[in-house]
Amino acid sequence: MAQRTTLKVNGGTKAVEVEAGTPLLYALHDEIGLNAPHFGCGLGQCGACTVHIDGKPVRSCITPTSAAAGKEITTLAGLGTAGKPHPVQKAYVDEQVPQCGYCVSGWIMTAAAFLKETKNPSDEQIREALAGLKCRCGTHLAIIRAIKRAAKDMAQGSVA
């Protein structure tokens, strides 16, 4: 039976009517109308649906909505704005990473959480942190470049 659940999303509060086991991805996408995260595999294996819950990256396609109630949920729209992008968002533009763009939200959310915890990461650490994420357009090398650029910018304090 659907039940009313209050979610804290991107600094605001939204009420949704979903079954307790409904994946958070569906609540965010279908009930709240956020166009990212994206549905990729629905099995926790591609990362397209990644959001932050209390600052940690989670795959929203396999996270029950009930498990996110009362916690701080951040999606790509809450990470930065066009005027004040997150360093990873800025680096994505600078390195011209996206092709179709379908995977972008998941990679950026994963990388942003990683760079918050790991300053000046090595290439190996970056690859390890992003293992399991998929990009059907094959932009992986550009993604690595962007994350390294973001890490450098963050270390230099040249972006937020």
Ligand code: FES
């Ligand atoms: S859609 Fe969630 S991991 Fe693929």
Ligand code: FES
């Ligand atoms: S840019 Fe197309 S799937 Fe990654």
